[in-house]
Amino acid sequence: MYKAACRLGLVFFPAFDWAIDPTHPEREERLLYTQDQVLEEGILDIEGIREYRARRAAVQDVERVHICVPEVGARVTESHLIAAGGAIVAAEAVLKGEVDKAFAIVRPPGHHAMRIVHGARGFCNINMEAIMLEYIRRHYGPKRIAIVDTDCHHGDGSQDIYWHDKDSLYISLHQDGRTLYPGTGFLNEFGGPNAFGYNLNLPLPPETGEEGFLSALEHFILPVLADFKPDLVINSAGQDNHYTDPITNMRFSAQGYARLNDRLQPDIAVLEGGYSIEGALPYVNVGIILALAGVDYSGIREPDYSPEKVAQSQRVSDYIARLCDETYQAWEQRDTLRAEYIRGKKEISRRRRIYYDTEGLMETQEETTLICDHCGGLSWIDSRTDRGQHILAILIPRDACPRCQEEGHALFERSRTTDYPDGIYLQERVEDTLLKK
Amino acid sequence: MFVGLDMGGTHTDAVLIAGGQVKRHCKTPTDPEDFLRTVTRTLDAVLEGVEGGQVERLNLSTTVCTNAIVTGRTSPIGLLLEPGPGLNPAALTCGQKNFILSGSIDHRGRPTSPLVKEEIKAADRELRQAGIRHLAIVGKFSPRNPEHELAIKDTLSPGYQFITTGHHLSGRLNFPRRVFTACLNSAVAATFSAFAGAIKTYTTARQWPFTPHVLKADGGTLSLEASLSLPVETILSGPSASIMGALALAPTTRDAIILDIGGTTTDIAFLADGVPLYEPRGINLAGYPTLVWALFSYSLGLGGDSCLRVKDGHLVIGPDRQGPALALGGPAATPTDALITMGRLDLGDKALASQGLTQLGSRLGMTAHELAHAILQQMAAAIVARVETLLAAINSQPVYTVREVLEGRQLRPRQVIAIGAPAPLLAPELEAVFGLPVLVPPLAGVANAIGAALSQPTTELTLLADTQQGFLTVPEEGLRERVPSGFSLDRARHRALELLQARLRRLAPAAAGAELEVVEEQSFNMVSGFYTTGKNIRVKVQVKPRVVPLDRQDAQGEAEGNV
Numbered sequence A: 001m002y003k004a005a006c007r008l009g010l011v012f013f014p015a016f017d018w019a020i021d022p023t024h025p026e027r028e029e030r031l032l033y034t035q036d037q038v039l040e041e042g043i044l045d046i047e048g049i050r051e052y053r054a055r056r057a058a059v060q061d062v063e064r065v066h067i068c069v070p071e072v073g074a075r076v077t078e079s080h081l082i083a084a085g086g087a088i089v090a091a092e093a094v095l096k097g098e099v100d101k102a103f104a105i106v107r108p109p110g111h112h113a114m115r116i117v118h119g120a121r122g123f124c125n126i127n128m129e130a131i132m133l134e135y136i137r138r139h140y141g142p143k144r145i146a147i148v149d150t151d152c153h154h155g156d157g158s159q160d161i162y163w164h165d166k167d168s169l170y171i172s173l174h175q176d177g178r179t180l181y182p183g184t185g186f187l188n189e190f191g192g193p194n195a196f197g198y199n200l201n202l203p204l205p206p207e208t209g210e211e212g213f214l215s216a217l218e219h220f221i222l223p224v225l226a227d228f229k230p231d232l233v234i235n236s237a238g239q240d241n242h243y244t245d246p247i248t249n250m251r252f253s254a255q256g257y258a259r260l261n262d263r264l265q266p267d268i269a270v271l272e273g274g275y276s277i278e279g280a281l282p283y284v285n286v287g288i289i290l291a292l293a294g295v296d297y298s299g300i301r302e303p304d305y306s307p308e309k310v311a312q313s314q315r316v317s318d319y320i321a322r323l324c325d326e327t328y329q330a331w332e333q334r335d336t337l338r339a340e341y342i343r344g345k346k347e348i349s350r351r352r353r354i355y356y357d358t359e360g361l362m363e364t365q366e367e368t369t370l371i372c373d374h375c376g377g378l379s380w381i382d383s384r385t386d387r388g389q390h391i392l393a394i395l396i397p398r399d400a401c402p403r404c405q406e407e408g409h410a411l412f413e414r415s416r417t418t419d420y421p422d423g424i425y426l427q428e429r430v431e432d433t434l435l436k437k
Numbered sequence B: 001m002f003v004g005l006d007m008g009g010t011h012t013d014a015v016l017i018a019g020g021q022v023k024r025h026c027k028t029p030t031d032p033e034d035f036l037r038t039v040t041r042t043l044d045a046v047l048e049g050v051e052g053g054q055v056e057r058l059n060l061s062t063t064v065c066t067n068a069i070v071t072g073r074t075s076p077i078g079l080l081l082e083p084g085p086g087l088n089p090a091a092l093t094c095g096q097k098n099f100i101l102s103g104s105i106d107h108r109g110r111p112t113s114p115l116v117k118e119e120i121k122a123a124d125r126e127l128r129q130a131g132i133r134h135l136a137i138v139g140k141f142s143p144r145n146p147e148h149e150l151a152i153k154d155t156l157s158p159g160y161q162f163i164t165t166g167h168h169l170s171g172r173l174n175f176p177r178r179v180f181t182a183c184l185n186s187a188v189a190a191t192f193s194a195f196a197g198a199i200k201t202y203t204t205a206r207q208w209p210f211t212p213h214v215l216k217a218d219g220g221t222l223s224l225e226a227s228l229s230l231p232v233e234t235i236l237s238g239p240s241a242s243i244m245g246a247l248a249l250a251p252t253t254r255d256a257i258i259l260d261i262g263g264t265t266t267d268i269a270f271l272a273d274g275v276p277l278y279e280p281r282g283i284n285l286a287g288y289p290t291l292v293w294a295l296f297s298y299s300l301g302l303g304g305d306s307c308l309r310v311k312d313g314h315l316v317i318g319p320d321r322q323g324p325a326l327a328l329g330g331p332a333a334t335p336t337d338a339l340i341t342m343g344r345l346d347l348g349d350k351a352l353a354s355q356g357l358t359q360l361g362s363r364l365g366m367t368a369h370e371l372a373h374a375i376l377q378q379m380a381a382a383i384v385a386r387v388e389t390l391l392a393a394i395n396s397q398p399v400y401t402v403r404e405v406l407e408g409r410q411l412r413p414r415q416v417i418a419i420g421a422p423a424p425l426l427a428p429e430l431e432a433v434f435g436l437p438v439l440v441p442p443l444a445g446v447a448n449a450i451g452a453a454l455s456q457p458t459t460e461l462t463l464l465a466d467t468q469q470g471f472l473t474v475p476e477e478g479l480r481e482r483v484p485s486g487f488s489l490d491r492a493r494h495r496a497l498e499l500l501q502a503r504l505r506r507l508a509p510a511a512a513g514a515e516l517e518v519v520e521e522q523s524f525n526m527v528s529g530f531y532t533t534g535k536n537i538r539v540k541v542q543v544k545p546r547v548v549p550l551d552r553q554d555a556q557g558e559a560e561g562n563v
């Protein structure tokens, strides 16, 4: 019989009674064959692997991360809250020391959900990893955390949430945004003025194979993690880089995902996307589980696997090598680059358009952040949608210094609801409250 | 008249039930060297003076197979595995000879690589040379499509004595458990068949016109003939006999705890709204996890004959049994001696019991009487602590739908039903620690045999329909048939129940009228490129396990007359 070298907690929540709509990729059937494979392989009988029951996250757990317009209840379904709660259960199992690692195989996904939520983006309404991480920090104290996002799509939501947070290093490997949704995720998206360099994107070319992902891990991700020295490593374990995925163009495999997790050794993995529900997910999920538990995964492979399906061209190999070098150099020079970026400025603003593909809604954001050497800096976002909504979101970071905190409150007092008819929100992370007027 | 017999490790109990009343019951020591004689002797005793023609039913719960495993008297097994890609199959090679064959089936039952005939032929030659005659053939995902397991069997030469194919055992997915279950099934087949033959001889000699039944771990029975191909299901039927007995003696519709307090162990089970809970994945047999469907029962090493010791200034009860109580000439003090010392039980030599307790008590600074109380309290506290741990685990079992998470059904027992010989004597301590009413029904000492007598045939079926491929599969029956593209969950349910009815009629003709139930049903749209291409339908049906409650008033009168 099998024994895990590493105690692993599993939270499996396939939401067999929930779909975005009946033929949507995010539907009831999505984790059905994964469940079949996990059951048939006898994974739950492996000594050291323990399954946990998902629970529902509280509205406050969501509000710690998101400003849902007009409120949480309007933007999420029960399934979203249970997926977020499932991720929290997984993380708590690790932090309480009941297991060494945990994997939350939950749906729907969340890494496209940003701080402000007007609707669904890329199948995501709320960000499961961020809700989980902020829950951990609230209940288990401050932590340096690295999120390694191996979903094929750029996790623009996670990037947005941690944009101003130096204690949360976000690293994303994804198919180049010039060829895939959401179209972002380039090197110059390097983090906000007070966390410059703590957002690292590695846009991989289409047709990247097993070798490319693993060399990006060895030559870029692992060295950065060695510098950053996180207390916790999280894998946003999207599985749409698989060679059979219907909506992407990459050439990764179950064996590759397993090896990646074996090398990365994340403390917690959370399922993100992945829509090859028969040909990839059953094998990728089993591969990740075994790699995390320290059980021999060398026999895991897709029935139609062949080395040609995961091979990449020399051109792709060379491109990735250059990309890793360039990005690693930028990371090493992050302090110098920041000094240049903020020189002589008191605040920095940016203007963005954000598309919500499910609703077909366009949001325009104007965000301003105070330059601050002591904290993530106070930010406020003026957000309008093409449906006529207009709100102001004031964001006091978790580690706010007294000045940024006071200025945030003052701005909330002074802003008038006549200017923002759909609400003025104050996300007060120091006091862990969300105020609205 | 119904006869029920439950053979345990130390005792064998039998009851004779007529008109809803226990007419007679008897308890004899189990002779580990001769199970058959134990059975016939006990039956002779309980049936003394009864005319053969009056008996309508004989249900047996036996430990013959368990004992064969424990003492290593099982047949050597040839294991033919078709693991396909996945976990390393080396961990599963539990046969005397093991063959890892090429070929694979995927989660939807599609063959993804072929069998290689020459490998099977080579295995066949080696097995014949080694003189191995009992085989297990198990493929990954065989319940989704049994054709490879069947083809392997067909490729072998004829003349093997017993072959278990994995899909025949259960529709549940779990390849390692399927392997262990198949091996155990073949390993005990010869032992079981010899026992069944002897029972048949016994009943034929008495010209009983019915087929004896054997108890299974799921609280149901199977005819002696039908159990010949599934002996593994009969291996651990003792705990379920007791649970069904408790239900017959003390029917309830509430959440409850059942305690079966015996000589060596206390078995703990639970009722949800009066219905017993099952082991979610199957029970462990001989240290192996299996697919054998069973009532949930946890065995705690604590009973009336548990050995008492003082260790580091503390009293330790069990988990072992050294022999009977001191009062009965045993080697060490036991909780039974405590009951005798306290005057709750009049048995054996009271002086020996209190002498032993005095000795033990002197090391703890207690009189014999103080110690006796302490023993019972500690025993009750240990049982309650374990019940609470088990409840916590049961109440945190994962669920997979939004509905179930939101409903959050929790098991909250409102009463305790205690059976087994020491149960009435321990009730005050249990009641104090549980803070719940403890019901000890009359005849609690032979509840196991009553459960055996009153259990009814059960069987289950899994139906999987894949309308895109146009097949339905019923692994337990080895059945694969075509379905039209419009096949629906309704029709699948209907077909499953129809097949279950036929299976029941074949396995236990007398029980054809039993109530059938749908245990699980799911239907998923399968989508490809934004178009629905078919339905993936899964239905599990079973014969509802049940006992006929005894007529409680009569049972009471009988108990007073007999105990």
Ligand SMILES: [Zn+2]
Pocket: A149, A150, A151, A152, A153, A154, A155, A172, A173, A174
């Ligand atoms: Zn990514």
Ligand SMILES: [Zn+2]
Pocket: A151, A152, A153, A238, A240, A272, A273, A274
């Ligand atoms: Zn994705």
Ligand SMILES: [Zn+2]
Pocket: A372, A373, A374, A375, A376, A377, A378, A400, A401, A402, A403, A404, A405
């Ligand atoms: Zn500040």
